[in-house]
Amino acid sequence: MDLPAFLAALVAPLERGSELVAGVQVADLSTTLGLRVSVLVEGRLAHLELSDAAEGGPFAARTPRMLVRYRSGEGDRALDGKLGLALAEALAAHVAPREDAAFARLAAANAEAGSDEAGARLREVQVERLLEPVGGAVPHFTVTPYVGCLIGCRFCYAQTRVGEERRLLGLPDVAWGSYLAVRVNAAEVLARELEAAPPRPVKVCPIVSDPYQSAEKRYRVTRSCLEALHAAREPRAVLVLTRSALVLRDIDLLARMARPYVGVSLPTRDDEVRRHFEPRADSVEARLEVLARFRAEGVRTFAVVQPILPGPIDALADALAARVDSVWIDVLQGVLGAAGDFEGRWAESQHEAWQRARAAELAAKLEERGVAIWRGDLPPDVIE
Numbered sequence: 096m097d098l099p100a101f102l103a104a105l106v107a108p109l110e111r112g113s114e115l116v117a118g119v120q121v122a123d124l125s126t127t128l129g130l131r132v133s134v135l136v137e138g139r140l141a142h143l144e145l146s147d148a149a150e151g152g153p154f155a156a157r158t159p160r161m162l163v164r165y166r167s168g169e170g171d172r173a174l175d176g177k178l179g180l181a182l183a184e185a186l187a188a189h190v191a192p193r194e195d196a197a198f199a200r201l202a203a204a205n206a207e208a209g210s211d212e213a214g215a216r217l218r219e220v221q222v223e224r225l226l227e228p229v230g231g232a233v234p235h236f237t238v239t240p241y242v243g244c245l246i247g248c249r250f251c252y253a254q255t256r257v258g259e260e261r262r263l264l265g266l267p268d269v270a271w272g273s274y275l276a277v278r279v280n281a282a283e284v285l286a287r288e289l290e291a292a293p294p295r296p297v298k299v300c301p302i303v304s305d306p307y308q309s310a311e312k313r314y315r316v317t318r319s320c321l322e323a324l325h326a327a328r329e330p331r332a333v334l335v336l337t338r339s340a341l342v343l344r345d346i347d348l349l350a351r352m353a354r355p356y357v358g359v360s361l362p363t364r365d366d367e368v369r370r371h372f373e374p375r376a377d378s379v380e381a382r383l384e385v386l387a388r389f390r391a392e393g394v395r396t397f398a399v400v401q402p403i404l405p406g407p408i409d410a411l412a413d414a415l416a417a418r419v420d421s422v423w424i425d426v427l428q429g430v431l432g433a434a435g436d437f438e439g440r441w442a443e444s445q446h447e448a449w450q451r452a453r454a455a456e457l458a459a460k461l462e463e464r465g466v467a468i469w470r471g472d473l474p475p476d477v478i479e
Contacts (some may be wrong), residue, residue: 097220097221097222097223097224097258098126098263099124099126099143099222100222100223100224101130101197101201101263102126102130102132102145102199103124104193104196104200105130105145105190105193105194105197106132106186106189106190106193107193108122109121109124109132109189109433110124111123111124115132115134115182115185115186115189116181116182116185119134119135119136119182120134120135121133121134121158122135122140122230123229123230125227125228125229126227126260127227127229127237127239127302129144129145129146129260130144130145130146131143131144131145131260131375132144132145132186133230134182135147136174136178136182139167139174140167140181141165141167141174141182142165142166142167142183143163143164143165143183143186144163144164144165144166145161145162145163145186145190146161146164147160147161147162147259147263148160148161148162149262150259150262154183155179155180155183155184155465156180156183156184156186156187156470157187158187158190158191158194160190160194160198161190161194162185163183163184163186163190163306164183165179165180165182165183166179168378169367171384180350181304183472186232192394196378201263212326214330215326216269216274216275217275217277217310218274218275218276218277219277219279220276220277220278220279221278221279221280222278222280222281222284223284224281224284225231225239225278225281225284225285225288225290225320226238226285226288226289226292226297227239228295229237229298229472233295233296233471233472233477234295235295235296235297235298235472235473235477236292236295236297236298237298237299237300237425238281238285238298238299238320239278239281239303239304240277240278240281240299240304240305240306240311240316240317240320241275241276241277241304241305241306241308241310241311241316241317242260242275242276242278242303243274243275243276243277243303243304244275244303244304244305244308245273245275245308245310245371245375246305246308246338246339246375246376247270247271247273247311247374247375248338248373248375248376249271249372249432249433249436250372250402250427250428250429250430250432250433250436251271251430252414252432253399253430258379258394260303262366266336268436270432271302271432275304275308275310277314277316278309278316279314279316281316281319281320282316282319282320282323285320285323285324285325286323286326288330289323289324289327289329290328292300294329294330294331294353295331296331296332296333296334296354296473296477297324297332297333297334297409298334298336298472298473299317299320299321299324299329299333299334299335299336300334300335300336300337300358305337305338305339306335306336306337306342307337307338307339307341307342308339308341309341309405311341312337312341316327317345317457318344318345318348318373321333321335321345321348321349323354324352325348325351325352327351330352330353330354331350331353331354332353332354332355332356332477333352333354333356334355334356334357334358334397334473334474334477335356335357335358335470336357336358336359336360336397337357337358337359337360337385337398338360338373338376338377338382339358339376339377340377340381340382340384342357342385343384343385343388343472346388346389346392346394349389349392350392350393350394351390354395354477355394355395356397356474356477357385357386357389357394357395357396357397358386358392358396358398358399358419359382359383359385359386359398359399360382360396360398360399360400360401361379361382361383361398361399361411361415362400362401362402362403362404363379363403363404363405363406363411364379364406364407364410364411364414365379365404365406365407366378366379366380367402368405368406369404371436372404372433372436372441383414383418386398386418386419387417387418390418390419395420395474395476396418396419397419397421397423397474398418398419398421398422398423399408399422399423399424399425400414400415400422400423400425400451400454400457401423401424401425401426402425402426402427402428403424403426403427403444403449403450403453403454403457404444404449405441405444408453408456408457408460409460411457412457412460412461412463412466413464414464415461415466416461416464416466419466419468420466420467420468420474420476421465421467421468421469421474421475421476422457422458422461422467422468422469423468423469423470423474424457424458424468425454426450426451426454427444427445427447427450430445455459462464
């Protein structure tokens with residue numbers, strides 16, 4: 096039993112198109128960003144998020160075993176507090192009589208944590224669903240071949256999401272960067288789902304992993320998913336984001352796709368800084384080479400700069416402007432396990448004011464060089 100099946104058991108018989116309460120329709124059930132029930136409220140998207148009560152934190156409603164939170168799904172268009180509370184309470188009332196059975200099934204299905212291999216806890220898992228629908232201005236899907244990450248950048252905010260998932264699955268609490276779940280049947284499931292899915296863009300760049308970490312050399316799950324996307328009856332935009340030069344292995348396949356986009360995450364132009372904060376990621380030069388080679392093949396390229404790490408802003412803007420069509424910029428989402436990395440000469444860069452000032456400077460430099468800046472889920476030139 097994987098998390099999508101667990102969520103489905105918690106909220107059954109609710110599914111897409113069902114009404115949670117009168118006039119409020121379920122738009123999506125998703126586990127990419129935790130256990131989430133997205134609903135349409137007066138034509139707007141809102142999210143109800145479930146978490147294990149043992150995790151603690153603020154909540155709008157609760158059951159004996161779970162907390163329910165709500166938030167708007169459309170930027171600054173905040174959900175009315177009274178309505179959000181009412182929806183959270185309605186979901187809690189629906190989940191409460193189902194949760195013991197769902198938790199029992201989850202515990203039984205995930206009793207074994209998997210075997211240790213080469214110093215990393217690797218688990219081969221089967222999934223029942225792979226395409227995760229995402230709403231917004233341009234509805235699209237995400238595809239997650241792996242969960243967890245052996246690159247293990249200590250500041251990565253994905254570790255909190257994946258940590259919650261591991262605890263739900265009854266898996267050991269081990270350090271971020273030391274475990275990985277390999278979705279070995281991902282390509283088979285994806286090929287089946289694509290037969291019925293609308294031709295929306297697909298992002299093979301989830302927040303809970305990197306699609307081209309070292310395990311991909313052996314398992315080739317990402318490659319197999321790309322082959323399924325390439326063979327699908329209806330062509331669609333396919334976006335890949337990585338910190339790894341291993342993506343060059345698949346340049347032949349990606350260049351043949353109808354609408355491919357390849358991006359790298361690059362928070363600095365200074366490779367000494369990269370070695371300090373991202374010791375297991377590929378070098379700055381290797382990532383820039385990825386962008387250059389894909390662009391030479393006619394593939395649309397982009398970059399994600401998040402967080403902002405120390406290094407020359409002009410040099411980063413120059414390097415990106417020569418190799419990408421657009422850039423997404425965001426700031427550090429907390430130091431998390433990287434507190435020690437930000438000590439000494441790096442201390443200033445952890446502060447929000449520093450991050451935001453550098454982000455604004457980089458955005459201005461890129462716009463001066465004709466590079467598009469985007470803030471949504473997809474680059475500006477990706478349309479259905």
